[in-house]
Amino acid sequence: MRYFIFLTGVFMATLVSANKPVLTIYAPDYFVSEWGPGPSIEEAFEKNCACDLKFSAGDLIPRLILEGSSTEADIVIGLNTDVTKKARETDLFAPHRQDNQALFLPIKWTDNTFLPFNWSYVSFVYDETKISQPPSSFDELADMENVKIVIQDPRSSISGLALVLWVKEIYGDKAEAYWSKLAPNILTVTKGWSEAYGLFTSGEADMVLSFNTSPAYHIAVEEDKTKKAAIFEEGHYAYFELVGKLRNTDQPELANKFMQFVLSAEFQSLIPFTNWSYPAAQDRSEWPEVFSKLPYPEKAYFLNEDRADDMRTKAIEEWRAALSQ
Amino acid sequence: MARSTVTVISSLFLVGLLLGPLISLINFSGLSLSLSVSDVAAIKFTFVQAAYSATLSTLLAIPVAKALQRQSFWGKRFVVLILGAPFILPVIVAVLGLILVFGNNGIFNSILNLIGLNSLKIYGFWGVILAHVFFNLPLAIRILLQAFNDVSGEQYRLISSLKLSFIQKFYVLEWPILKKVCPGVWAVIFAICLSSFAVALTLGGGPKATTVELAIYQAFFFDLDFSKAAQLALVQVLLVFSVVVASQFINRPKTVLGLDIKTSNYNITGVEKIIDTMVIILTLLFIVIPILLIFFHGFFDVFSLPLSVFKAASLSIKIAILSSFLSVFLGLCLTTNLGEIAGSLGIAISPIVMGAGTFLMLKNFANPYSLAVPVTVVVNALVSLPFVIRILKPPALEIRKEFENLSRSIGLTGISWIWWVYLRRLKRPIGFSLGVAAALSMGDLGVIVLFGSGEIATLPLKIYQLMGSYRLDEALASALLLSLLAFGSFAFFDKLGRML
Numbered sequence: 001m002r003y004f005i006f007l008t009g010v011f012m013a014t015l016v017s018a019n020k021p022v023l024t025i026y027a028p029d030y031f032v033s034e035w036g037p038g039p040s041i042e043e044a045f046e047k048n049c050a051c052d053l054k055f056s057a058g059d060l061i062p063r064l065i066l067e068g069s070s071t072e073a074d075i076v077i078g079l080n081t082d083v084t085k086k087a088r089e090t091d092l093f094a095p096h097r098q099d100n101q102a103l104f105l106p107i108k109w110t111d112n113t114f115l116p117f118n119w120s121y122v123s124f125v126y127d128e129t130k131i132s133q134p135p136s137s138f139d140e141l142a143d144m145e146n147v148k149i150v151i152q153d154p155r156s157s158i159s160g161l162a163l164v165l166w167v168k169e170i171y172g173d174k175a176e177a178y179w180s181k182l183a184p185n186i187l188t189v190t191k192g193w194s195e196a197y198g199l200f201t202s203g204e205a206d207m208v209l210s211f212n213t214s215p216a217y218h219i220a221v222e223e224d225k226t227k228k229a230a231i232f233e234e235g236h237y238a239y240f241e242l243v244g245k246l247r248n249t250d251q252p253e254l255a256n257k258f259m260q261f262v263l264s265a266e267f268q269s270l271i272p273f274t275n276w277s278y279p280a281a282q283d284r285s286e287w288p289e290v291f292s293k294l295p296y297p298e299k300a301y302f303l304n305e306d307r308a309d310d311m312r313t314k315a316i317e318e319w320r321a322a323l324s325q
Numbered sequence: 326m327a328r329s330t331v332t333v334i335s336s337l338f339l340v341g342l343l344l345g346p347l348i349s350l351i352n353f354s355g356l357s358l359s360l361s362v363s364d365v366a367a368i369k370f371t372f373v374q375a376a377y378s379a380t381l382s383t384l385l386a387i388p389v390a391k392a393l394q395r396q397s398f399w400g401k402r403f404v405v406l407i408l409g410a411p412f413i414l415p416v417i418v419a420v421l422g423l424i425l426v427f428g429n430n431g432i433f434n435s436i437l438n439l440i441g442l443n444s445l446k447i448y449g450f451w452g453v454i455l456a457h458v459f460f461n462l463p464l465a466i467r468i469l470l471q472a473f474n475d476v477s478g479e480q481y482r483l484i485s486s487l488k489l490s491f492i493q494k495f496y497v498l499e500w501p502i503l504k505k506v507c508p509g510v511w512a513v514i515f516a517i518c519l520s521s522f523a524v525a526l527t528l529g530g531g532p533k534a535t536t537v538e539l540a541i542y543q544a545f546f547f548d549l550d551f552s553k554a555a556q557l558a559l560v561q562v563l564l565v566f567s568v569v570v571a572s573q574f575i576n577r578p579k580t581v582l583g584l585d586i587k588t589s590n591y592n593i594t595g596v597e598k599i600i601d602t603m604v605i606i607l608t609l610l611f612i613v614i615p616i617l618l619i620f621f622h623g624f625f626d627v628f629s630l631p632l633s634v635f636k637a638a639s640l641s642i643k644i645a646i647l648s649s650f651l652s653v654f655l656g657l658c659l660t661t662n663l664g665e666i667a668g669s670l671g672i673a674i675s676p677i678v679m680g681a682g683t684f685l686m687l688k689n690f691a692n693p694y695s696l697a698v699p700v701t702v703v704v705n706a707l708v709s710l711p712f713v714i715r716i717l718k719p720p721a722l723e724i725r726k727e728f729e730n731l732s733r734s735i736g737l738t739g740i741s742w743i744w745w746v747y748l749r750r751l752k753r754p755i756g757f758s759l760g761v762a763a764a765l766s767m768g769d770l771g772v773i774v775l776f777g778s779g780e781i782a783t784l785p786l787k788i789y790q791l792m793g794s795y796r797l798d799e800a801l802a803s804a805l806l807l808s809l810l811a812f813g814s815f816a817f818f819d820k821l822g823r824m825l
Contacts, residue, residue: 029786030793034633056694062546066353066684086549148429153526155535155543187429188448189531191523191539194792195417199527201797202421204428217795276795320363320532 020052023254026064028078032057037274044266051254061087074249075258077117079242082161082312084114085305087244094247097256102263104283106238106300114242117262120277121236121297122162123212123229124149130206134230138170141182141230148187150196150205154316157192159239161316163209165308166237168315169301175315179322186323211239212297213277216290220273228295235299241277335658336667343670343707346682347558353685354551356559364540368560371536374450374525375518378457379511385458386465386510387503389608392601393466394473395593404609405470406819410616410812412463412761414768417788418804420524422615423447423456425622432614448530456528457521461514463612464712464761471754472506472719473499506719508572509665513715516565516672537561541675551681558678565673566666573662619805626802634787634803638810641767641784644702645814649762652706653755656713660721668714671707679704697781705769709762716758717751724750756822760815767811784810 032038032055042053060076061083067073071092079087087093096115103109105119124141126134135141141149152160168175187205190196200208212229219225243262249255261267268279272291284292303311360368393405411419427433427447434444447455476498484498522538537557544553593601659668683700687693693700728746737745748755768785784807791800 029790033787033790033794034631035790035794035796059546061549062551062681065549065551066681067688070688083547153532153539155532155547156526156539161547183531186531188527188529190527191542194789195523195527197795198417198421198792198797198800199424201795202424203430204424214795221795317363320535323531324366324533 020050021251021254022052022054023049023074023251023258024054024056024072025075025077025258026060026073027055027057027076028060029057031055031078031275035274037270040270040274041267044270045258045261049254049257051251053258061090064092065090069248071246071248073246074251074255075243075245077241077243079114079244080158081114081240081242081302081305082158082165082308084111084242085309088113088305092246092248093244094249096243096245096259098259098263102281105240105280107302114244115259115262116240116280117243117267118271118275118277118280119238119240120211120213121229121300122159122166122239123210123214123231123236124207125200125210125212125214125227125229126207127200128226128228134228135232136230137232137234138167138178138182141232142178142185144185147185147207148205149182149185149207149209150187150199151189151209152193152196153189153191154319157190159193159209159211160189161312162237162239164315164319165303165311166301168311168318169237169303170234176318176322179319180325183323183325189323211277212236212294213291216272216294217276220290231295231297233298235301236297238300238302240280241275331658332661332664335655336663339655339659339667339707339710340670342703343674343679345686346679347555347562347674348682349685350551350558350678350682351555354555356552356556360556363535364537364557367535367537367540368564370534371519371538372564374453374457374521374534374536375515377454378461378518379515381454382458382461382465382514383507383511385462386469387499388600388604389462389466390469390473391499392604393470396598396601396605404605405467406816408466408608408612409463409761409815409819410808411459411612412461412764414460414616414808414811416524416768417792418619418801418808419460419615420456420527421801421804422619423459423528425618426615427452427455432618446530448528450529450534452528452530453521453525453534456524457514457518459611459615460524461517462608465510465514466608467757468510468715469503469506471716471757472502475720475723476502509715509718512569512572513669513672513711515568516669516711519561519565520672520675538675538677541677545677545681554675554678554681558675561675562670562673565669569666569669573666616808619801619808623798623801623803623805626798627806630799630802630806633782634784634799634806637782637784637787638806640698640782641807642810642814644698644705644783645763645766645811648702648705648766649709649759649814649818651702652709652713652762652766653717653759655706655710656717656758657721657751657755659710659714660718665714665718668710671710676708701769701781701783705766706762708769709765712761712765713758716754716761720751720754721747752825753822756818756820756825759822760818763814763818764811767807767814 027038030036038055042055045053056073060079064071064073064076069092093113095112098115100109100112103116105116109116124135131147135144151163154160154164167178171178188199190199193210196205196208197210197214199205200210207230210229212231215227215229218227243259245255245259263281265282268282271277271279272288278287278291393401414422424447425431427445429444431447437444446452480498484494489497520536520538522536522542525534525536526539528534537560541554541557541561544550544557656668658664683704684693687696687700724747728750732742732746784803788800788803788807791797791803
């Protein structure tokens with residue numbers, strides 16, 4: 001009898017899960033991992049959707065192009081503004097149909113396809129015990145002596161690309177000259193953010209290209225207050241992470257529901273302590289204290305995708321030429 | 326007759342498996358035929374650094390292998406085993422270990438500063454070479470040592486009785502062996518270094534150290550220019566191919582066979598003994614210190630790692646075992662020149678292109694993500710194949726040459742010959758190559774993961790996830806676990822080959 005009940009239970013469970021519609025979301029690996037926001041978002045959304053949310057980790061745009069219209073993805077989360085042009089050109093995305101007015105961002109958001117869900121300022125993070133006088137501008141950064149900075153390669157890392165565009169936007173024609181001036185302070189260039197940040201936390205480098213929200217992790221998890229972001233008076237490049245809905249989704253209603261959920265208080269309040277960045281649809285006053293107390297710049301730089309795309313090749317080439325000397 | 330059929334069929338099978346992905350990517354995207362200035366610079370840098378790394382690794386391995394062969398001391402087996410470690414360490418771990426020794430705040434610079442010398446800067450061209458030698462010197466030592474050990478005792482006795490000068494002795498004894506083994510070793514190390522990316526960039530100190538693999542990555546993930554990625558991958562294949570084919574044409578002398586008498590008395594002079602001891606100690610320091618530092622960094626966190634890391638570890642072990650057997654099976658079918666050329670494709674093809682192409686090939690038949698585990702097993706086997714063939718081929722050739730006629734004359738042929746003669750006499754290289762293949766597979770991220778991991782979570786993937794979530798300490802501990810597992814499986818198979 002006990003077995004019968006057990007078997008019925010198993011049978012019912014499979015029946016229920018078989019009937020549930022599946023919402024497939026493509027996301028980067030760090031997002032889906034148990035240390036990222038994926039699991040708690042999945043749990044929160046499944047409470048009210050009568051559905052099965054499935055994250056699928058992997059690279060986003062190349063994967064969508066390889067899969068073409070046969071893709072199983074309904075939603076793609078974790079894109080950023082420097083790849084939206086290419087993403088848009090694939091013609092795979094549909095309008096997000098959310099109110100951009102609900103966003104609290106340092107710039108005015110007008111894109112109707114890609115919706116930001118969190119953001120931060122690209123920044124240089126330093127170790128206070130090694131650098132007592134942090135630079136307050138790019139010029140001061142280059143003038144520093146005996147400092148070792150690690151940055152990411154703009155050809156393989158999105159934060160590396162953000163830095164190159166940021167410098168190009170500030171220095172224009174003089175960007176290459178600036179890179180030559182900064183070159184002696186650059187210890188090395190890494191493939192991605194993880195390798196660079198590893199060199200910083202292991203003590204090999206004094207400063208690393210990261211985000212102004214990175215210190216929040218050290219404060220909240222490690223109770224370490226020595227890691228800080230240097231704030232530059234020129235202003236900082238704003239880095240947005242985006243979510244988009246696939247045009248060919250077989251679950252349009254669920255997908256819409258998820259897009260709505262992204263802007264909800266529940267989703268937004270999961271972001272800071274799992275993705276270590278600012279929630280996009282919350283006012284500063286609603287953020288956790290660790291975040292609202294972080295230093296931030298006066299001005300935000302934001303390059304729309306056409307401008308970023310125009311500048312990209314030249315900016316990378318100048319960077320490469322200057323650092324290859 | 327039958328053997329050449331086996332080789333041809335397996336070679337064709339292999340070339341299909343390896344070139345299939347590249348062809349299907351070209352089929353999907355077309356092939357672009359233009360190289361920019363920076364592409365040409367990348368190709369040049371890639372070639373030069375690979376050539377330097379391969380040459381230095383091979384040259385440095387000669388005195389070490391010689392010293393290890395002629396000196397006998399307590400713990401020698403263990404020394405030989407530990408010398409194999411860097412080759413099987415996961416790349417991120419090894420780089421960190423090297424930085425702990427040779428970096429700004431590393432031990433090496435502390436010693437230099439202590440004795441009043443200026444710090445050495447690791448980041449630059451020689452940093453790349455240093456890392457590549459660190460990874461590949463052990464492989465070269467092991468293969469050379471095996472070749473030295475295969476020289477019969479009779480020959481050593483004969484030569485030592487002739488009272489030859491040092492140079493004469495080298496010419497009659499070592500030179501033929503080196504001529505036989507070194508070209509293959511050089512070619513395989515060259516091929517590995519060719520596809521270096523993260524290591525070359527990090528230790529190269531900046532965009533000067535741009536390799537073709539980085540250009541492929543950029544074309545694929547950033548520019549979404551798949552045809553350019555395919556073109557660059559083709560350039561890489563051609564580079565590896567020309568080197569491997571050339572290494573086959575170097576005329577190799579015959580060696581003299583004996584009755585398997587092992588000689589321990591080599592008539593070593595006192596000077597030789599001192600030099601050998603120094604060589605062994607220096608090599609050990611170079612190889613072991615970075616590993617030890619990693620060990621102390623990560624050891625205490627291993628026990629507090631989350632369960633998911635251990636689950637990933639168990640999946641990695643399963644994949645490693647399956648792929649090492651597959652790799653050695655294929656390797657045994659391919660112990661000829663043709664096989665060596667075909668097998669080297671495994672490291673010639675960019676993992677990115679391999680992943681993308683495999684995905685394209687599979688998606689017409691099935692959901693590629695549900696096949697992630699079998700695909701990873703096969704791909705890992707193919708990636709270790711060049712090393713496996715390099716290890717198995719020289720002894721296999723020798724056995725065939727010596728025993729084939731004799732066996733045929735007593736009617737021992739076919740399966741029974743393979744079982745009673747071939748495999749029995751090959752058990753040591755088989756064990757060694759199983760170990761290398763298992764360890765390599767353990768450290769591999771798995772190509773399919775580049776695009777979508779689906780349900781599969783291997784240990785290297787967990788390490789990347791931890792590093793991507795600020796958790797460097799746990800990442801280091803997981804990396805230590807990975808190294809221990811890789812080293813453990815290597816030691817296990819290596820030992821098994823000696824015991825059976």
